[in-house]
Amino acid sequence: MSQTDFVEARSFDHIPERERHGNVTGQFQLWFMINATLITLLTGAVGTLYKLDLASTLLAILIGSIFGTLFQAFHGAQGPRMGLPQMIQSRVQFGSRGAVLPLAAAMLCQFGFAVFYIQTGAQSLGNLSHFAHPEALQVVFGVAAMAVAIIGYRLVLRVERFASYATLINLVLLSIAAFTWLPLRGLLSQHHFAVVAFLAQFGASATYQIAIAPIVSDYTRYLPSRTKGSAVSSAVFFGTLLAAVWLEFLGAALSAAFPNADLIASIRDLGDRFGFGLGSATMIIGAISCLIACAVTLYSGTVAVLSAAEAFRPIRSTASLRTMTIGCGGLLAIVAVVSMPPNLLDSFSAFLSLLGYFLIPWTAINLTDYYFVRRGAFSITDIMMPNGGIYGKWNKAGIVSYGCGFIAMIPFFSTSLYTGAIASKLNGADIAFSIGLVSATAVYLFLMRRFDRAAELKVVVLAPLNTLDSHDALVGTDMGTSPSGHLYAADH
Template identity: 80%
Template sequence: MSQSDFVEARSFEHIPERERHGNVTAQFQLWFMINATLITLFTGAVGTLYKLDLGWTLVAIVAGSIFGTLFQAFHGAQGPRMGLPQMIQSRVQFGSRGAVLPLAAAMLCQFGFAVFFIQTGAQSIADVTRLAYPHALQIAFGITAMAVAIIGYRLVLQVERFASCATLINLVLLTVAAFTLLPLRSMLSQHHFTMVPFLAQFGASATYQIAIAPIVSDYTRYLPSRTKGSAVSCAVFFGTMVSAVWLESLGAALSIAFPSTDLIASIRDLGDRFGYGLGSGTMIVSAFSCLIACAVTIYSGTVAVLSAAEAFRPIRSTVSLRAATIACGGVLAIIAVISMPQNILDSFSAFLSLLGYFLIPWTAINLTDYYFVRRGAFSITDIMDPNGGIYRKWNSAGIISYACGFTAMIPFFSTSLYTGPIAMLLDRADIAFSVGLFAATAVYLFLMRRFDRAGELDIVARAPLNTLDAHVRTAGGARAAAYVSAADI
């Protein structure tokens, strides 16, 4: 294999059919591993922080995960059809330069996750090796993740194929250990339901899944375009949801069983008590999982950066450009890790809330446009035009809808930094995400009510590169309209 084949050169560009590869099974393994890190444990501990009992915490975890995963799964089908990374697709709804708004939010989200993956992975290594140089471990861990991100997509898929098997075995053993050693029956017999903790856990689990939405097409775009969209969505949905629910449930049980102990230390102790080297093995698997997940988030954060920059100045993506951008982003993430407070759970809870507020209006607008307004019919040529082409530099419909969705959430915000007046009336219950989804969707549909889809289909059909089938491409807009529908996606 040549260097050009091994080291990825693509960034924000469209992936031509000759470079497409992979299958749905590999996608399931990839998305299973995205959430199969110890950082996911912390998401499951949100409800128990507010004294919610284990039974209702598990209900909130499952319900919230299903709700949030639906959004990221629907994004998954966009990748093979459009051949584009996730966030550059926002140029359709926001304009080539207007898309900088959601691109900035996605960039902060992905590099923010990288910070927590570096911290958690380095801590896992320290627990096994007993090394007393945390900053040195964090730096080494971050540099290794940057190297994996630079090599890119093919390496990630190859590694995930084997890592998913090891992780699955590890999770099964941890689950057996939990049923064997933890007083689960006693914990499940205690009933203490209150709405605020339930909503907090539901929102945390949902937001944790929605946070993956900005990177989904970054990886599904390499699948052959003939890949069925529903199959891709199912692979993304079940892959991320299974690992998220599994680990969040373990995190909830451990946080109740060991309320004064750090979750990573708790799961290490659980493995040690079970025996067979499970504690050390869990830390090793965790470090490896965090390494790959960190590389994935740095990779996608870099794609967002270059996508935003390319709207203002034409850029040709090269290996050296990708490497330099990844290195800069990785160094900033490492500096942030070294500067972080030690109480990661408090930091992570606040981070989840903030990133959800910025991402929710975007996912509502993007999915509404893709499935209900344009119904999967796009000109890739115009999306890749820095001047926006038919989508213009600034698209007021997307920008206004985003602003309205975000503004509508403000009275419902419930964080340690700010609590909105309506959230105060609701006893600090955080339902902002549902308000943002509804408001952004409603405003966008209203603003696009006079959208001339037939006229745009005619233009799209004549574009050199578009999402219409090859035999439709030359038939004009009227015939294209007969082929492109939600059912084709």
Template identity: 55%
Template sequence: MNENSSVVEAHSFDYIPESERSASTSGQFRFWFMINATLITAYTGAVGPLFGMSLSWTLVAIVAGTLFGTLFQAFHGAQGPHMGLPQMIQSRVQFGSRGAIVPITAATIVPIGFAIFYIQTGAYAFTDLTGTTNLAVPQIVIGVAAIVAAIVGFKLLVKAEGIIAYVMIANLVLLTIAALVVLPFGDLFSASAVSLVGFLAQFGASAAYQIAIAPIVSDYTRYLPSRTPSVVVSASVFFGTVLSAVWIEALGAAVSLTFPDLDVVAGIHDMGNEFGFQLGTATLVIAIVVCLITAGVSFYSGTVSFLSALEAFRPLKPTAKLRAVTIAIAGGVAVLAGLTLPADTLTGFSTFLLLLGYLLIPWTAVNLTDYYLVRKGVYSISDILRSDGGIYGRWGKRGLISYAVGFVVMIPFFSTTFYTGPVAASLDGADISFVVGLLVPAGLYALLMRGHDLEAERAIVAASEISTPSADAELVAAAEA
């Protein structure tokens, strides 16, 4: 099946040839803006108020956490056009073709988990809009539609996100005006309540929300031409996601503090309608569409990660049929799981965010350290795509050890509703696990790789059928230095 002539995308975990890369950086900006432009993002901004934080300090934590988390997400974005591969199959370099199943398992669960919340948030928007109490029907309808969108694939998802981005920006502008008119910002900003625990909780939630997107970034940036400068790709991802995340989380924080007894989505609905012009109602209609499309994006990336893991144990041909069946099964499981979620979405979501951060931070540290500091973007794509891992092997001991050690050293710093580590307890529940989760595995991996013969490996890469292009002057210069 030819990707250019078929409605349904044929690619999944495989390499995108240069002739099929037609994406643009402006399209990428709109796409990544829309990744966070859902009402579910507002829940993230409500974490600080849960800990009694004032609006001003919550906003500081939101901005700081978002900027911190998005840095890693944006650095992953540059890998896509350079390698032409989806994000998680690239992990075969550091972890081996079979060893990569460790981070890929997390990367499969993460987007599917987000899809559950997107579907549930869209269903809540529908019930607030119609006054019905039946969540099951809208969840099923939104879920099925998202599955279909994911099966059609990249072109539909990017085009849909690009179109709805203009509508969403207009909606956010109007909601911001409504907030300035309706919400008591004088009172909200006059308060100055702050706590270390609350600040770190909001910082960590905002950072984890961004880092959680890291496993899917290259799935979409791989459709950019390889000659696209890395800095331009990273900037498109960075500014797109930061803008929508900070904007909507700030609204979520203000609404949560003003309407503490309401669900955040319901609060935004009431605020919009109080302003007039049925803005709240229009916001919920837009939210349903946005949640549907973003759930489709999550299904797409989650199944791409899953197939890349499965292919290492059983060679698979990346056909449209295989991808469609996998998406249908994963989507069906997600819809069923969503029907059983508790009503207290906010508490469940904040816990989910923490778990995502714990699982993904050591992976992102190892992957980025290898790409930017160790191998410096010099890879054999042909060997990455081999089931036996080629020159990278089936089990990457250095990567696996670094990941495992990074996760273990984070445990004393964990702070969740079901477990608080001794270090976190001594800090009154403050969670700084992300600091050690980034520094320890990155440093350990760089140390372990000092004994690896990179010169011999680069000679093999140069002779491989498909390797990373020499067009990226930044990485080539760094590799030759």
């Protein structure tokens, strides 16, 4: 096996058809494993943190997860058609340099998640081994995740293919243990409903799913272009939704039963009560799941960094460049982990709230443009140009819409760090996500009301090939080349 086969060289660049591989089943397993981590337990504990009863918490988890997963699933269909990582596609809506705005948000999102994955994975190993130096475990875990991310997509697929079966069995046994040992009937009979608490859990579950949106096409872009978009969206939707709801339900039940206990310790204790070494197995499987997810976030965070940098200076994607960037990002994440306070749940809850505020306007603009404005017709060649080609360096419509969406949410912010004026009048209820979605979408549609799609499509089809060689031409029903060899994506 050559170094090219072993260590992935691709990052922000387009994946040509000859390098496409995989299938929808593999994507389902991948996205199931992305959420099948112990950190997902924390998302399900937000309702309990706000004193919400278990039944209402479970309902908020289900509705919020479905709502958030819809966005990431629609992003997933973009990958095979365009062959590009998720966030560089934002150059269409924001311009090559204007896209630095959502790219920065995605970078902080992914490296932020890496911090929590490292902390949770190391805690799982520490809980198992009772190691006296947690910082050393965090460093080792972070370095291991960096190594997996450097090797890249093929290794991630191979590991998760086997890990997904072990994780599924583990979750089934933990669920049996929960029904056996936890006082679920009594907990479900209690009623402590509050709108603020319900919205907090809804928002946390929805944001947790939306947070995956900036990385979906990073992996679905490797699928053959002939893969049906609906099949890809379904794999992403059901894979992440199943894992999220399952783990968050367990997290909610454990936090309701043991409100003052550490969730990682609680899930270990639940497995120990079941017997057969389930507690220890849960810690091992949980650490492996966190390792895979951490590698994925480091990978995508690196793609975001290089995509942003490439807009200002042409960069050639190489294995050594990926290695260096992942190494720098991973080291920063490790430093952040070592410096974090031990109260993981409070830190993670605040992180999710802030994350949603930055990502909501972007996902609204990106999906509106893809499905309603340009309807899947893009020039891959121009997207890959540092000067933005036909999309320009700065796209006023996307930038202004993002700014308006974000500003409109500020009075509705409700976090431990800041509570907006309107949120205060709503007793702290956080409905900022709905305000951001509606306002960013409305402003973008208004600014693009005179957009001439037919005229742009003619340019897309006839423009000369500038950045991709003829071997990169895609085949299939959704992708093609112009008579002059220009690479484009369109809904023919």
